[in-house]
Amino acid sequence: xxVMRIVYFALAVVFSLLAIAIxxxxxxxxxxxxxxxxxGVFLVLGFRAQAKxxxxxxxxxxxxxxxxxxxxVADGNRPGAIEQYRLWSRxxxxxxxxxxxxxx
Numbered sequence: 136x137x138v139m140r141i142v143y144f145a146l147a148v149v150f151s152l153l154a155i156a157i158x159x160x161x162x163x164x165x166x167x168x169x170x171x172x173x174x175g176v177f178l179v180l181g182f183r184a185q186a187k188x189x190x191x192x193x194x195x196x197x198x199x200x201x202x203x204x205x206x207x208v209a210d211g212n213r214p215g216a217i218e219q220y221r222l223w224s225r226x227x228x229x230x231x232x233x234x235x236x237x238x239x
């Protein structure tokens with residue numbers, strides 16, 4: 136997977152440089168646009184290959200964060216507590232935040 140990611144990004148660089156070279160040599164604009172589109176496709180493929188490799192981190196509330204959430208829920212601000220949880224945990228969904236707050 137690492138090799139494919141490197142190949143995709145390398146091809147994106149090659150096509151980008153090709154587009155720049157075509158424009159500086161007064162070549163056909165359509166070829167330059169095609170090179171930019173190809174570079175964009177390979178850039179997206181490279182980022183997708185990178186994203187497949189990344190696993191979301193597990194999130195554990197600290198005691199201070201638990202106290203803050205309990206206090207917010209006790210004050211009647213449950214939606215705010217859910218949003219605060221989601222701010223602390225980047226990958227948490229609203230459903231996961233609700234479930235974790237209910238466990239407190």
